[in-house]
Amino acid sequence: MVAYILPIEKPEKYVKIHIRRYNPEFDEGPVIKTYDIPFVSTMTVMQALEYLWDQGEYMAFRSNCREFTCGSCAILINNEPKLACMTLLEDNMVLEPLSIFPVSRDLVVDQNKLIKKYEKLRLWPDYNRKCTEDFQVSQETIKRYENIYSRCVECYCCLESCPSLAVDWDSYAGPMLMVQLGRLDDHPLDELDRVRMTVASGLFNCTTCMKCEEVCPLDLSCPRDVIENFRKKAVERGEGILQGHLNVVKKIEETGKYVSPEGTPFLEEISEKIEPRKAIDTVGFFVGCLADLNFQESAKALVNVLKRNRVTLLIPRDQVCCGSPLIRMGQTKIAEEMVLKNVEIFKKKNAQRIITLCAHCAYTIKKDWPNIYKKKTGKELNMEVMDVSEYLIKAVNIDKKGLKSLEKEVTYHDPCYLNRGLGISGEPRELIKRIPKLKLVEMQKADRCCGGGGEVKDGVPEVAEAIGLTKMELIRNTEVDTVITACPHCVKQLREISSKREDKYEICSLVELLDRSYQGGL
Numbered sequence: 001m002v003a004y005i006l007p008i009e010k011p012e013k014y015v016k017i018h019i020r021r022y023n024p025e026f027d028e029g030p031v032i033k034t035y036d037i038p039f040v041s042t043m044t045v046m047q048a049l050e051y052l053w054d055q056g057e058y059m060a061f062r063s064n065c066r067e068f069t070c071g072s073c074a075i076l077i078n079n080e081p082k083l084a085c086m087t088l089l090e091d092n093m094v095l096e097p098l099s100i101f102p103v104s105r106d107l108v109v110d111q112n113k114l115i116k117k118y119e120k121l122r123l124w125p126d127y128n129r130k131c132t133e134d135f136q137v138s139q140e141t142i143k144r145y146e147n148i149y150s151r152c153v154e155c156y157c158c159l160e161s162c163p164s165l166a167v168d169w170d171s172y173a174g175p176m177l178m179v180q181l182g183r184l185d186d187h188p189l190d191e192l193d194r195v196r197m198t199v200a201s202g203l204f205n206c207t208t209c210m211k212c213e214e215v216c217p218l219d220l221s222c223p224r225d226v227i228e229n230f231r232k233k234a235v236e237r238g239e240g241i242l243q244g245h246l247n248v249v250k251k252i253e254e255t256g257k258y259v260s261p262e263g264t265p266f267l268e269e270i271s272e273k274i275e276p277r278k279a280i281d282t283v284g285f286f287v288g289c290l291a292d293l294n295f296q297e298s299a300k301a302l303v304n305v306l307k308r309n310r311v312t313l314l315i316p317r318d319q320v321c322c323g324s325p326l327i328r329m330g331q332t333k334i335a336e337e338m339v340l341k342n343v344e345i346f347k348k349k350n351a352q353r354i355i356t357l358c359a360h361c362a363y364t365i366k367k368d369w370p371n372i373y374k375k376k377t378g379k380e381l382n383m384e385v386m387d388v389s390e391y392l393i394k395a396v397n398i399d400k401k402g403l404k405s406l407e408k409e410v411t412y413h414d415p416c417y418l419n420r421g422l423g424i425s426g427e428p429r430e431l432i433k434r435i436p437k438l439k440l441v442e443m444q445k446a447d448r449c450c451g452g453g454g455e456v457k458d459g460v461p462e463v464a465e466a467i468g469l470t471k472m473e474l475i476r477n478t479e480v481d482t483v484i485t486a487c488p489h490c491v492k493q494l495r496e497i498s499s500k501r502e503d504k505y506e507i508c509s510l511v512e513l514l515d516r517s518y519q520g521g522l
């Protein structure tokens with residue numbers, strides 16, 4: 001028999017891999033078996049599996065191209081979906097089959113339920129006319145094929161990691177199939193109404209959590225490049241618009257805000273300029289609808305914390321919604337008005353740098369405002385935005401001495417828009433660790449979406465709730481009673497889910513925790 005890989009004559013060392021073995025036909029249940037592998041530093045996980053075959057250890061796994069173009073070798077590696085041929089081997093890796101499909105044997109899964117979705121959605125160019133005439137394809141379409149559709153290797157990594165699909169496989173097509181629907185929507189021959197099909201296949205179930213983007217070996221961004229594009233098209237055509245979304249649009253059009261006030265709005269109470277003695281910096285504070293109207297305590301905490309760190313705050317009273325909910329649900333036209341208004345307001349205050357405590361606002365200001373501003377005015381937008389945790393760690397030498405002990409254990413939930421959207425996950429943890437006697441207990445999958453984003457909560461609340469319940473299970477496993485997070489959307493979602501379950505968790509924002517510590521701790 002021909003060996004798969006060349007003999008490893010001089011291994012640098014031996015490493016262990018742990019593989020989930022299971023043959024449903026004969027075995028009572030799966031077992032994890034451990035193997036020793038001679039290691040060289042360029043070795044991939046697939047080569048380790050091939051080495052074992054060469055030694056007569058015949059576990060089942062899929063492979064074809066061995067150069068990350070066929071997508072067939074995706075498995076779970078340390079609980080994350082990855083291509084075995086693209087992942088370098090490390091000591092003590094745990095290899096398991098993808099969990100969304102039934103196991104056929106060992107690392108091979110039965111993809112039948114996905115094939116059924118393919119057939120139902122007719123995921124091929126579907127046309128009856130004869131192709132006798134030439135057809136035109138725009139440069140823009142060619143670019144979309146080059147940059148998005150043709151790059152997808154259909155590896156299922158995104159399907160494995162999607163929180164929405166995990167709670168409802170049948171109602172949502174899932175990211176990879178949305179990419180395929182995008183391909184067909186742009187296909188010059190395809191005759192089916194693909195926009196309508198996406199709406200019927202759970203277009204509004206996606207929380208835009210970006211997990212699919214994070215795990216995609218080809219770095220495709222399904223939520224931005226496909227989901228938001230389809231949502232925009234659906235809204236333009238009036239196709240399948242959800243009542244919950246219409247309510248939000250109406251509220252923003254009437255009040256400039258995304259939610260109704262509970263108590264006195266923060267912006268009505270606060271002065272437009274807070275100037276501490278011997279100020280070291282001046283920034284604009286974009287408060288965001290939730291902190292202005294529902295979670296005023298977090299906005300007040302931010303003011304206290306930045307005052308303590310000698311930062312002058314400019315807080316324009318007439319600021320409106322950042323546009324995030326509108327953009328996520330596809331209502332981009334109204335969002336444009338919000339963006340232009342906000343830019344003008346902050347420019348008038350001469351605020352070059354804006355601080356936020358809302359991950360959705362920060363992401364929208366950073367990623368969406370410049371494009372919208374350029375489109376509407378033809379000019380570049382020179383406005384920097386920072387999440388408050390990033391600002392405190394990177395721009396201000398945070399006053400550590402003033403932080404008093406908080407003797408408790410907390411866990412931290414990563415907001416998707418902060419973590420994957422802006423790459424901020426270390427700074428909030430760093431701040432938590434700076435509070436004396438406070439112990440951070442990491443939960444498993446701290447980055448798992450809580451269901452609070454993508455306007456799913458307003459549009460398809462049952463899906464948002466199911467995703468939230470999964471998150472609460474991860475929190476419950478930590479056995480701590482306090483959850484810290486860095487976005488009011490997550491605070492709102494987790495509090496609502498927690499109270500529905502009659503759990504007694506304290507769920508609060510990071511700035512409130514810092515403020516409490518500055519105020520004297522516990």
Ligand code: SF4
Pocket residue numbers: 158161162163164165174175205206207208209210211212213222223
């Ligand atoms: S953004 Fe999140 S919810 Fe949406 S398709 Fe990707 S993984 Fe699923």
Ligand code: SF4
Pocket residue numbers: 071151152153154155156157158159175176179212215216217218219220222
């Ligand atoms: S979008 Fe990325 S993760 Fe999803 S199937 Fe395609 S290549 Fe794989």
Ligand code: FES
Pocket residue numbers: 062063064065066067068069070071072073074083084085086
């Ligand atoms: S074997 Fe083809 S992508 Fe890994």
